[in-house]
Amino acid sequence: MKYELNVNGQARTVDVDADIPLLWILRDVLGMTGTKFGCGMALCGACTVHLDGQPVRSCSTAVAAVGEKAITTIEAIGRTEVGQRVQRAWVAKQVPQCGYCQSGQIMAAAALLSATSSPSDTDIDQAMSGNVCRCGTYGRIREAIKVAARDTTTKGG
Amino acid sequence: MTDPVAARAADFSPERRSFLERSAALAGALVVAFHLPARRATAQTSPGGAFSPNAYLRIGADDSVTIVVALVEMGQGTFTSIPMLIAEELEVELSKVKVEQAPANEKIYGHPWYVLQTTGGSASIPAAWAKLRQVGATAKLVLITAAAQEWNVPAADCRAENGVVKHLPSGRSLRYGQLVDRAAKLPVPAEAPLKNPADFKLVGTSAPRLDTPSKVDGSAIFGIDAKVPGMKVAAISLCPVIGGKFGSVDPSRALSISGVHRVVTGEACVAVVADHYGAARKGLKALTVKWNDGPSAKFSSKVWRGQLEAALKQKGFVDHNEGDFRKARAAAARTHRALYVSPPLAHSALEPLHCTMHVRKDGCDVWLGTQAPARAQGFVAEVLGMAQEKVAVHNFLLGGGFGRRLDAEYVIPVAQLAKQVDYPLKVVFSREEDIQHDAYRPYFLDEMSAALDKRGGLIGLSHRFAGSSVIARYAPAWTTKGRDPDVAHTAETPYHVANKYVEFIRHEPPQGLLTGNWRGVGPTHHSFPTECFIDELAFLAKTDPVVYRERMLGKNPRLLAMMKLAATKAGWGTPLPARRGRGISVMDSWSCFAALVTEVTVNEDGEVKMDRMVCAVDCGIAVNPDGVDAQIQGAIVYGLTAALYGNITWERGRVVQSNYHDYQPLRMHEMPPIELHLVKSAEKPGGVGELGTSLAVPSLMNAIHAATGRRLREYPVRAELLRVRT
């Protein structure tokens, strides 16, 4: 069945069964490997993308459930102001180790900062504890979120 | 204490040629897996106008500096720290360096210590320190020589700095790029003088990692991301019973699913091939598979435990024997014994196992993230009946290694499947398959026994333990007369005790249950029984645990200094409220000396909260201090996860756990603040990748005891054992 999807502002058409998770549309059908597979059961957050700005687990979101919602992936989050702040902070704090979880972490952090401009430690716990990092970068993620929250640099455009 | 495997491997070298001589053999003709910044895989030969003194370095006429790193990047920072060592000696800025991953070629890229082309054992920095700095130093010498020849001046009047050779008396200078043609024609010395660490400009600084930018924008390519034209994707199921085999399959329902192409089977596996993993996975669920369970279908954790208990009653291999423990025990004022139990553990790296393979008549290409590319190469060659050189292994960034990807046995079923199709086949293992077909940290039982004087001081220590020998399977060449150099490493403790006895009784689980290298290997296993038993003895002697240890560390000043530093910074000895306590552990391994204090609160329901952790580390020269900090934090978290949640169990020959709901990782809300005190040192660098893990478990368990009075001799921690008794 054909589905028309809005992926990072581009219209993309795919022909798959209704129950195929969005994750595999992105990774295998469209070749966008920035969004990762970690568990397949919404337990690890590596597959986090935004639908109309809201973080969802793409491994458990059927393509048929997406509809006209705007899909934003890690490949495009840097086009948003909050995404840029998060990526800058992630670099400044040297957050990633292996890096495999970081696409999901960044998408979750961007959603947090969009909703709460100055998150407390509790806010961070509640927004980020769904994203697993086996390398244990949680301490730096927390610091980076706070750095991003305080970052008032605005890039042109 | 040096790494015992490295010490062993250094004696064992199949060739007499020096490390660099071997790597010089293939200078200029490099087949490369990928580059940083992330780009697609390309096969390249050295472009014209380049100077490539060996397989590790290429300097272009455009001043580009490409460093080929044979050690993999799995988060521990080798793709930055190794280039830092070379760039320092070569006198170029790190920002000018491009990193390439070495292909599988053990003859050229074998580890300087292990000989095998592997990354692990916290051996990257220590080995590179001794060997890889020469890559930069020798190249610099040749460039200076080339410049001196160009100007017809003495080389002694020339200096290299910032990618430029200067003639000091006249002020003339030439960029490296301008010298490559002449340099390429000059002989490369086997060795050159290395810089004095006091003159380091780069090493010792927290240079930003080269791989960070691509890891924050989704462009970093991991093995599971590999894309090859014409590729199809398969979802695989391995026989769930240990050592079982494939029986039969009804593929009809799977084949009717849109996107599914075919169902293929191997000796102990079945896979559904499709256009995309979503269809493949859906197809796999629609299969009806019969397995032939084989001889181990009744195996269980209970059976394994019983076998280990029986093994402990046998005589094993005496690994360490100082003084006479028996005599000491007979004469002791008092004795103490305890049995410690360490559970089997999975690695559970976030990137599941995967492998893409294209089998052709004339050769095979393999794409995967692996800590042991030549091992994968060998297995594939064997399955396909091909010469090893015909198998090209392309390596990638690893989404976590932790020792899992030192093993490559999973490429065997992939090869069995891939050879049945003529297109490139990407096989993706689900999280369930990854957890249930791991190379597990073995189940260990450790019987600790102490002979004590009348003050409770330790005069004799016996440590007998039963479990699997990973090295005997993984690298028999590293054993001497059957002695596994890792399994008993640190079992004797760093303490000065007059009578010490260590005995290892080897017992293997059934064929098909793979045991493997798990972050920290021997030291991570042993620190739990030893550091907790020492803690028990301190309490028996009514002595503070730090003071008790101090009395036995007189001969280990570096370790003693770290213990005192950690204790001081943690406020050791200052009062804490009820149900809150501090525990300490120390570790001397991988040429590092460290101590970790953990502070916990245990609530009335027995739930443990880590309040704070304070770590003191002396790792010799820290090549990248920020990298050390990251590794200490990360390794501690890996250990805490095991202590709190780590337990792989078997029922009816099958692993019980399957995903992150029943094999839980530590999450953000549980993360304690971790303070690192890294001391400056001029000693040679140690390896810090595993240090935190080896410290975390005993430090936590000792803290739990301090908080509750309950001594846990087994993990994972069970809250019901820590509840307030009414």
Place this chain on the structure above:
Amino acid sequence: MRNITASIATLLLFAGVASQGLAQGSGARNADRTASAEAFKKIAEVLRHPRCQNCHTVTEFPRQGDDRHRHHQMVVRGPSGRGTSAMLCSNCHQEKNSPDGLIPGAHNWHLAPLSMAWEQHKTDKALCESLKDRSLNGDKNVAALVHHMHTDPLVLWAWEPGTRKPPHISKEEFQALLKRWEKTGGACPTN
């Protein structure tokens, strides 16, 4: 004289008939109350089943699994029972179960409000009274309660919970019990 006697006779006759009716009504009502309480006791078995109880918590978080452990991933109630702004229930729990049945889903997935928390009620009597309390239950009378339990997607999800175990009482039997409970006056058990 004859008229008064006739009237008194009629009155007495009426009273006799009436009191006999009263006696019959009281017996019927007692029987109803017993049947009602029995029906509710069985209804309560469903309400206390993890598929229902896990979201009718008295805590700041939902529960999970047949062992009712705290929902992993630090998921919390949030200001309106829908999670926090960056971790809404609907981020993972969508309109339907995930295709493989592993992640529950139904329309409007969220926690029951604290006023409808059940897990703290130790007796069926307390549970029933809480359920019927119109100041707590969104001002529903018994008929409205029964209608809610027939039609709400989150309630109905309990019998189509993907890979999880549904209540041991079938949906049809549950609905029949609800009808019986309503018909017999929606009374609460005495314990």
